[in-house]
Structure formats: C-alpha cells, structure tokens
Amino acid sequence: MGVRYIGSKARVAEAIVDLAGPPDGGRFVDAFSGTGAVAAVAANRGWAVTVNDSLPSAVSMSVGAIVGLGNVSFARLGGYFRAVEMLNAVTPHAGFLHAEYSPASKHHSGVERKYFTEANAAKLDAMRSLIRRWDSAGEIDVTEEHLLLADLMQAANGVANISGTYGCFLKDWTSTALRSVSVVPRFLPQRTTDVVASVKDVFAVPTTTQDTVYFDPPYTKRQYSAYYHLLETLHAGDSPDVGGVTGLRPWQSKASDFSYKTRALDALTRLVLGTKASRVLLSYSNEGHVHQAHLVNALTEAGSVTLHPIQQIGRYRPNARASASGDTVSEYVIEVMPVQLNVAAINEPIRSAATA
Numbered sequence: 276m277g278v279r280y281i282g283s284k285a286r287v288a289e290a291i292v293d294l295a296g297p298p299d300g301g302r303f304v305d306a307f308s309g310t311g312a313v314a315a316v317a318a319n320r321g322w323a324v325t326v327n328d329s330l331p332s333a334v335s336m337s338v339g340a341i342v343g344l345g346n347v348s349f350a351r352l353g354g355y356f357r358a359v360e361m362l363n364a365v366t367p368h369a370g371f372l373h374a375e376y377s378p379a380s381k382h383h384s385g386v387e388r389k390y391f392t393e394a395n396a397a398k399l400d401a402m403r404s405l406i407r408r409w410d411s412a413g414e415i416d417v418t419e420e421h422l423l424l425a426d427l428m429q430a431a432n433g434v435a436n437i438s439g440t441y442g443c444f445l446k447d448w449t450s451t452a453l454r455s456v457s458v459v460p461r462f463l464p465q466r467t468t469d470v471v472a473s474v475k476d477v478f479a480v481p482t483t484t485q486d487t488v489y490f491d492p493p494y495t496k497r498q499y500s501a502y503y504h505l506l507e508t509l510h511a512g513d514s515p516d517v518g519g520v521t522g523l524r525p526w527q528s529k530a531s532d533f534s535y536k537t538r539a540l541d542a543l544t545r546l547v548l549g550t551k552a553s554r555v556l557l558s559y560s561n562e563g564h565v566h567q568a569h570l571v572n573a574l575t576e577a578g579s580v581t582l583h584p585i586q587q588i589g590r591y592r593p594n595a596r597a598s599a600s601g602d603t604v605s606e607y608v609i610e611v612m613p614v615q616l617n618v619a620a621i622n623e624p625i626r627s628a629a630t631a
C-alpha cells in the first residue's frame with residue numbers, strides 16, 4: 276500500500292464542488308486543503324482558488340494539484356520536464372533523511388528506522404538540496420518550488436516502507452520500497468490558475484462576502500502533524516531533533532483543536548460563525564468527534580443550514596482484514612448560508628436558485 280492521506284476527499288471532490296455551483300466571481304477558499312483534491316476540482320471548473328493548511332507540506336501538495344502550465348514556466352531551468360530530469364539525475368548525498376530514516380539511523384541514533392532504503396534516502400536528500408539551491412539562486416519562483424516539493428513528496432510516498440501513513444515503518448521491506456526513487460512529472464492543464472496559498476491556522480484565513488469557503492477539518496484524534504511528520508521534514512529540508520522508534524519531529528505546536536473531542540464542537544462553531552464568506556460548506560463524518568445533530572443545531576445560529584449526505588466513502592483500510600469487513604464512513608456536507616445573506620438572496624434570484 277502507498278501513502279493515504281487521512282480524510283482525503285479525492286473520491287467525492289466532484290460532488291462537493293457541485294454544491295458550490297459554477298464560479299460566481301468570488302474565490303473558492305479551501306481552508307483545510309490537505310492534498311488539494313477539492314481545490315483541484317474547483318480550479319478545473321474555473322474558480323479562482325485559495326488553498327490553506329497549517330502544514331506547509333500540505334500547502335505545497337495543494338498548489339501542485341491546482342497549478343496549470345501558465346503558473347510554472349521554469350523559464351530559468353529550461354522548462355518543467357528539464358527541471359524534473361535534473362532532479363532525477365542528482366548524485367545521492369547522505370544527509371538528514373539518510374541519517375534518521377534509513378537503516379543507517381542505527382549507527383546515528385541507535386534505532387534502525389526503515390522508512391526508506393539507504394540509497395533512496397540519500398537520493399531524496401540530494402534532490403531536496405538541489406531544490407533549495409535553485410530557490411536560493413532565484414532559479415525558481417515560489418509556485419515552481421511548491422510544485423517541485425509536491426513532486427518530491429509524491430516520489431518519496433512511492434517508495435516509503437509504510438502502511439498508509441508515516442506513523443510507523445514496516446519491519447520488512449515491501450517490493451515498492453526497494454525500487455529506486457524517481458520524480459515523475461505530472462500532467463499540467465493548459466491554464467493559469469488564479470491561486471493564493473497560505474500556511475495559517477484556519478482561524479486566520481481571510482474571507483470576503485464574495486467567497487465560498489470549504490472547511491474539511493480533521494474529525495478524529497489523529498494529528499496530521501504526527502502522521503505525516505516525515506513529509507514535513509522532507510518539505511522543510513531541515514534537521515530537527517527527532518526521537519523514539521518512529522523518529523517523530525516535534526509536532527505538538529501544530530496539534531489541531533479539531534482533533535480533540537472536548538474542543539471540536541466549539542472550534543467548528545466559532546469557525547463558521549467567524550467567516551465572512553457568502554456560503555460555507557463544511558465536511559464532516561458520522562464517525563467524527565461531534566454528533567451530527569449537535570453540529571447542525573449549533574450552526575443554525577450562523578444562518579440557514581442544509582445537510583447534504585455525500586456518497587459512502589470506503590474507510591481508510593490499513594490491512595487486509597479491515598478491507599474484508601468493507602466498512603464505510605458516512606460523510607456529509609453541511610451548507611450554511613450566513614444570516615445576512617438570506618436577506619440579500621431575495622434580491623439575487625439567480626444565485627439563490629443555484630444554491631437551492
């Protein structure tokens with residue numbers, strides 16, 4: 276199994292963006308963007324898109340998912356394909372990933388961590404250094420850097436010796452982990468996406484009355500900063516103090532309120548009440564910390580609330596036995612039209628019909 280992003284909406288992104296209707300002049304703000312799967316569908320439909328996540332690695336994944344050819348010319352490197360070719364041609368160089376996340380860690384920190392083979396870890400170290408050099412020398416701009424980092428993380432995911440997340444590594448090597456790591460250029464659509472990207476706590480993401488905001492918060496106790504710690508380190512290219520068998524980087528400062536059962540309802544309510552957007556779409560799950568009825572009840576304070584069940588999503592399945600049980604998670608989207616806009620809608624029959 277490769278890497279799975281917990282809570283990814285890739286399989287239901289079209290249905291979610293359907294609820295937003297066609298682009299209406301405002302921005303589609305994906306404020307917990309994760310992999311960018313939902314923002315990508317919105318961009319494909321012509322929305323101007325804002326992506327945000329508290330994890331820098333997720334923001335780069337999201338930008339990578341939504342840019343078009345017009346966003347990333349790689350003019351100083353001879354084009355996107357040439358840049359990827361140069362990345363793949365680097366000479367491996369043992370750096371931090373090699374020291375901490377390959378079996379070489381046994382000599383370095385006394386724990387043998389088998390996230391990557393030594394050869395792949397050294398290659399990833401060298402690729403990350405090359406992207407940093409390009410950035411420091413002004414050879415790439417910030418959007419091109421996001422895209423290359425997204426591609427690099429995808430390459431790492433392809434050879435990671437894990438079962439779904441970076442929460443732990445496997446004892447025995449999988450056949451994919453033994454392959455040589457390689458960056459594969461992605462298909463880029465013929466367009467220039469209007470994209471704004473930020474790494475912020477969701478409460479600090481600005482919205483205007485023109486915008487449609489999509490909130491897809493964590494709904495269980497799993498903290499993304501811990502489960503995807505290695506992507507954060509690859510993305511940052513830094514050398515944090517890591518410890519324990521799994522080599523976790525310090526992650527607590529990024530712990531999310533939405534992942535604590537005792538804080539989740541209050542955080543969700545404050546979030547929706549605090550936005551200025553003309554329409555709010557909030558994804559949640561019947562398996563989440565907050566009961567559906569409590570959530571709907573709390574959000575009616577913000578405006579008119581409509582509950583949209585989204586098709587059953589196959590549950591994140593870490594092993595064959597769980598797969599066989601075929602359990603599903605019941606996802607839904609709560610649409611909130613803030614109070615002040617219910618008045619405005621009377622004068623806007625077209626927009627009002629689109630959201631009915």
Ligand SMILES: C[S@@+](CC[C@H](N)C(=O)[O-])C[C@H]1O[C@@H](n2cnc3c(N)ncnc32)[C@H](O)[C@@H]1O
Nearest residue numbers: 282283284307309310312329476477491499531
């Ligand atoms: C359910 S995932 C989003 C999945 C995304 N819609 C997708 O399809 O890939 C939740 C995301 O919220 C981010 N997150 C958690 N707490 C946050 C906060 N307080 N502010 C911003 N982002 C946060 C996590 O890092 C994670 O990427």
